[in-house]
Amino acid sequence: MAFYLLVATPFAGTLLFALFGSHARAAEINVVFSAVTFVAACALGAEVMSVGTLTLLHEQFCVDPFNAFLAVLTSFVGLTTAVYSRPYMRIEARRRQMSHASLRLYHAMYQLFVATMLIALTTNNLGLLWVAMEAATLSTVLLVTLYQTPASLAAGWKYFILCGVGIAQALFGTILLYIAAEKVLGAQGVSALLWTHLYAVKGQLEPRVLSLAFVFLLVGYGTKIGLAPLHNWLPDAHAEGPTPISAVLSGLLLNVAVYAVVRCKMLVAGALHTAWPSQMLMAFGMLSVVVGAGCLWRQREAKRLFAYSSIEHMGIITFAFGMGGPIANFAALLHLTAHSLTKSAIYFAVGTAAQKSGSSLLERIRGLVTVSPLLGWGLIVGALAILGTPPFGVFASEFLIFNTAIRDQPWATPILGLSLLVAFAAVIARVQPMVFGDTTARRLEPVPAAFPLVLHLGLALVLGVCIPPYGVAWYEAAAALIGGSP
Amino acid sequence: MNATPFVLQLLNALAALLLLLSFAMLAQRRVVTLVNLLALQGGILCAATLLLAWRTGEANLYVSAALTFSLKVCLLPWLLHRMIRRFGVYWDTDTLLNIPGTMLIGLVVVVFSFGLAQPITALASTATRSAVGIAVAVILLAFLTMITRRKAMSQVVGFLSMENGLFFGAMSATYGMPMIVEMGVALDVLVAMLVLGVFLFKIREQFDSLDLDHLSPTDEEP
Numbered sequence: 001m002a003f004y005l006l007v008a009t010p011f012a013g014t015l016l017f018a019l020f021g022s023h024a025r026a027a028e029i030n031v032v033f034s035a036v037t038f039v040a041a042c043a044l045g046a047e048v049m050s051v052g053t054l055t056l057l058h059e060q061f062c063v064d065p066f067n068a069f070l071a072v073l074t075s076f077v078g079l080t081t082a083v084y085s086r087p088y089m090r091i092e093a094r095r096r097q098m099s100h101a102s103l104r105l106y107h108a109m110y111q112l113f114v115a116t117m118l119i120a121l122t123t124n125n126l127g128l129l130w131v132a133m134e135a136a137t138l139s140t141v142l143l144v145t146l147y148q149t150p151a152s153l154a155a156g157w158k159y160f161i162l163c164g165v166g167i168a169q170a171l172f173g174t175i176l177l178y179i180a181a182e183k184v185l186g187a188q189g190v191s192a193l194l195w196t197h198l199y200a201v202k203g204q205l206e207p208r209v210l211s212l213a214f215v216f217l218l219v220g221y222g223t224k225i226g227l228a229p230l231h232n233w234l235p236d237a238h239a240e241g242p243t244p245i246s247a248v249l250s251g252l253l254l255n256v257a258v259y260a261v262v263r264c265k266m267l268v269a270g271a272l273h274t275a276w277p278s279q280m281l282m283a284f285g286m287l288s289v290v291v292g293a294g295c296l297w298r299q300r301e302a303k304r305l306f307a308y309s310s311i312e313h314m315g316i317i318t319f320a321f322g323m324g325g326p327i328a329n330f331a332a333l334l335h336l337t338a339h340s341l342t343k344s345a346i347y348f349a350v351g352t353a354a355q356k357s358g359s360s361l362l363e364r365i366r367g368l369v370t371v372s373p374l375l376g377w378g379l380i381v382g383a384l385a386i387l388g389t390p391p392f393g394v395f396a397s398e399f400l401i402f403n404t405a406i407r408d409q410p411w412a413t414p415i416l417g418l419s420l421l422v423a424f425a426a427v428i429a430r431v432q433p434m435v436f437g438d439t440t441a442r443r444l445e446p447v448p449a450a451f452p453l454v455l456h457l458g459l460a461l462v463l464g465v466c467i468p469p470y471g472v473a474w475y476e477a478a479a480a481l482i483g484g485s486p
Numbered sequence: 487m488n489a490t491p492f493v494l495q496l497l498n499a500l501a502a503l504l505l506l507l508s509f510a511m512l513a514q515r516r517v518v519t520l521v522n523l524l525a526l527q528g529g530i531l532c533a534a535t536l537l538l539a540w541r542t543g544e545a546n547l548y549v550s551a552a553l554t555f556s557l558k559v560c561l562l563p564w565l566l567h568r569m570i571r572r573f574g575v576y577w578d579t580d581t582l583l584n585i586p587g588t589m590l591i592g593l594v595v596v597v598f599s600f601g602l603a604q605p606i607t608a609l610a611s612t613a614t615r616s617a618v619g620i621a622v623a624v625i626l627l628a629f630l631t632m633i634t635r636r637k638a639m640s641q642v643v644g645f646l647s648m649e650n651g652l653f654f655g656a657m658s659a660t661y662g663m664p665m666i667v668e669m670g671v672a673l674d675v676l677v678a679m680l681v682l683g684v685f686l687f688k689i690r691e692q693f694d695s696l697d698l699d700h701l702s703p704t705d706e707e708p
Contacts (some may be wrong), residue, residue: 060666127667141681157685161641164678165632168648171671172625175656177661193664208605318514351558408513439688 002043003056004062004073005202007118009405010035013111021104027086030107034075034082035440037114041075044068047473055124062124065477070259071121073337077251077344078114080452083292084348085110085244087448091355092242097373102146103432106242112139113248117256127193129260130167130174133224136165138254148168155236162233163224176213180205195263214268214277217261218284224257226311227284227318237296238307239360244350246303251344252309255336258314262321262482269324270484281322286412288315293419296426302350302360306343309386312423313339313394320401323483329479331400338393338463345456347459348449349379353434356444362430367439375444376435378453383431387424389391393463406485449486494613500534500668502618504654505596508627512592512634512646513585517575520643521566527650528558538614542661550662553672554653562646564680570639573686588634592627599623606659612657621655624648628642636691642682649675660666 013033017026044255048054053064064072073158093103113136120132137159174193174318181192184204191197219230226234260283269277292312298304313335320332335437353368354360369376385392396421403466405412462468467475507527514520532554539547570576581588602621610618625648632644649671657661663671 125664125666127664128670131667132673134671135677138674138677138681142684145685145688148692149690151687153689157638157689160678160681161632161645161683165629165646165648168625168645168652171652172655174667175652175659176606178656178663179606179659183611185611192666206605206609209609212602212605279635391678 002047003042003054003061003122006037006044006075007115007122009033009040009214009222010111010115014108014115017104017108019113021107024098026063026103026107027082027089029477030110030299031082031086034079034114036159037118038072038075038079038475041068041072041118045072045474049470049477056194059196060125061122062129062196063122064192064481065474066262066481067121069333069474069478070255070336072116072251073340074114074117074121075253077248077340080455081244081247081251081344082110084247084351084449084452085242088243088351088355089227091448092347096147098146101385104151105142106146109139109469110244110248113143113253117252118257118474121259121453124175124195124200125193126177126195129263130171133170133221133260134164134167136256137167137192137224140237140241141243142250142251143245144237146242146245147240149240155233155240157269159237159282160231161428162230166220166223166230168220169216169223170260173213173218173220174413176216177264177267180213182349184290195267195439199270201403202267205271207272208272210277210360214264215280217264218277218280220379221257221264222318225254225261225290225318227314228311231288231291231311232328235307235310238310239301239303243303243347243354247344247347250307250347251340252402254310254314255340256338258317258321262271262320265321266482270271278322278324282319282409282412283322285315285317285322286415288312289319289416289419290315293423293426296423299430300362301355302362302365302430302434303347304361305331306346306350306386309423309427310339310343312419313386315342316398316401316416319398319412320404323401323404324483325404325408326475326476326479326483327400328404328423329398329482330410330475331404333475333478334393334463334467335397335401338397338460339386340393341380341463342392342460345453346382346386348453348456349375349382352448353379357441362434366437367441368435370439370443371441372444372447374447374450374453378450378457380431380435384429384455385457386463388420391461391464393460396464493537497534497537497614500530500537500621501614501654503530503659504534504624504650505620508624508631508647508651509589511590511643512588512627512631515581516561517570517578517637517639517643518567519577520640521563521570521614523648524566524643524646525559525563527647528554528563528616528624530588531650531654531657532559534654535662537663538657545588546662547657549665549666550653550657551682557672557676558646558650561676562679565683566639566643569683569686573690575637575639577651578635578640581636582634590629592630595626595630596623599626604678610659612659612661618655621651621658624651624654627651642679645678646675664670 048068061457076101116136295308388398544695579629599622600619
């Protein structure tokens with residue numbers, strides 16, 4: 001029941017907004033729809049935690065602790081971003097004189113984006129997963145170009161074509177997987193792409209075809225994660241769109257892509273009995289950490305700065321999933337959550353600051369603490385949290401990842417450590433004048449939508465100080481699932 | 487080889503035609519012809535699917551052929567032709583590499599594809615498995631087309647040709663993907679084309695041209 005509500009609500013929202021998305025109360029209705037989705041996700045999560053893995057609709061959908069947890073996270077950030085988006089988009093719509101059609105598009109696509117992500121997360125059919133991932137891309141392409149500036153058009157085109165090509169590789173990988181599976185599962189098309197069936201027979205799948213499939217799947221979905229050297233589209237897409245979209249792209253879509261890769265890795269690593277799928281994940285992850293951290297130095301724009309930080313963090317998560325084992329998987333999941341919450345909080349703060357100063361260039365945003373103490377402190381605390389300063393969630397997960405790396409992959413620790421230091425220096429050097437610099441701007445009172453910012457940072461703090469026992473059980477169940485134990 | 491039934495020979499001939507068309511697209515500079523070649527490629531894909539459906543009696547393949555025909559032979563080329571007329575993009579002369587150079591790389595790509603397809607061909611049990619190598623070659627040649635072109639329109643044609651190759655690969659190795667997946671993919675492709683239309687419209691409004699050089703990296707902008 002909860003599942004149907006979870007999937008149907010955002011779709012209903014899409015239809016409604018396609019017709020009435022420019023209504024004066026559309027933003028409030030957007031929040032209501034997102035709230036219903038969140039409640040449904042929580043109910044589904046509670047159900048999964050009490051009765052175990054659920055399969056629905058002729059096994060086309062399968063919900064286990066791993067994806068139920070991501071569904072809750074997705075709908076939660078979807079809700080808070082909708083709350084944030086209400087005042088933000090009202091100001092933007094007035095300032096940029098956005099047409100009714102643009103507002104309708106914005107609200108409809110926002111709901112469609114959430115819907116496709118939830119389908120990608122909960123589906124059991126790897127083909128459907130691909131379809132939903134592509135749909136999630138397509139629903140956000142037009143949102144990136146919502147303002148119709150030359151830069152946003154360039155960003156949107158890059159996003160469209162690079163992710164299109166990337167995702168075509170993933171389709172080829174899916175087809176290869178199907179070829180290998182059909183051999184074992186037979187039965188033309190009924191169960192050969194269902195993940196649970198594939199997982200049950202993973203030992204019998206042809207290893208060479210499976211390896212080939214994994215390479216294509218990793219490159220394909222890796223493009224969507226923004227793994228270096230396939231990350232080219234990400235900073236542009238995250239920087240040029242409206243801020244709520246930057247927040248959900250960075251905080252959610254990347255997670256869903258990581259989820260797809262991890263599912264494929266679970267399958268292939270179990271079938272091949274060799275370490276190379278893990279090694280590939282680690283190599284890609286490490287490269288992304290280095291590239292992401294290195295590129296932070298060259299940024300002059302606030303939203304791009306944090307987009308590169310997303311690349312770095314996705315690298316850390318991919319690296320951790322590559323190492324595998326219960327602790328690293330646990331840490332990767334924790335990092336996924338902490339990054340989502342903190343990064344979207346940062347985008348909330350940066351977006352409001354950029355809106356206030358009329359530009360998101362770093363040198364134009366100055367002295368946020370005098371403009372608005374809450375915004376200033378929110379940004380600096382968020383930046384410290386994302387950089388892995390204790391006592392926030394990112395620190396806890398990075399600490400665990402470091403510990404595992406020292407034990408299992410000692411070669412990686414100096415690179416990882418150095419990159420994190422470089423990132424720390426780069427981000428602090430840029431955020432510090434933004435927050436404490438001199439300014440002549442007038443005070444901004446009250447801060448619009450301060451609640452999501454505070455809530456996200458508070459949760460990130462809770463994750464770092466003490467995760468509630470219920471959450472720990474959930475993480476452990478998901479980590480055990482990824483590790484391959486029943 | 488001498489025992490190969492006529493239908494299979496015909497299928498192999500169609501596969502060879504697909505590959506030939508990929509090379510033609512690689513060399514073609516006129517955008518209108520490029521779209522026609524794409525439609526032709528879709529037509530051949532549809533014919534091959536029908537032939538295979540008739541031979542194996544799979545109902546799925548008939549549906550898939552109908553889908554291919556309506557989408558890739560009729561609807562998408564029509565949409566693309568409309569866009570060409572509306573936006574006046576007729577030529578794509580300014581490519582990264584000259585034609586002979588691209589062709590030579592294309593040849594290497596084909597040899598590489600057959601190597602890549604080896605394990606798949608060995609695994610597949612379908613009668614048409616020898617065509618998998620061609621499917622991979624079509625995919626990679628389309629990829630090459632996308633890389634070497636500058637105009638948005640030709641890049642998209644390359645993308646659709648890649649989709650054709652993917653479907654042909656799925657068809658020849660497994661007699662087609664599950665129906666729900668094929669439907670989903672078709673829907674995505676259709677939506678992507680609509681998004682493209684909106685895009686071209688916006689790009690032209692902004693720059694008065696569809697040359698992607700205007701969309702220079704935003705890194706350098708202040």
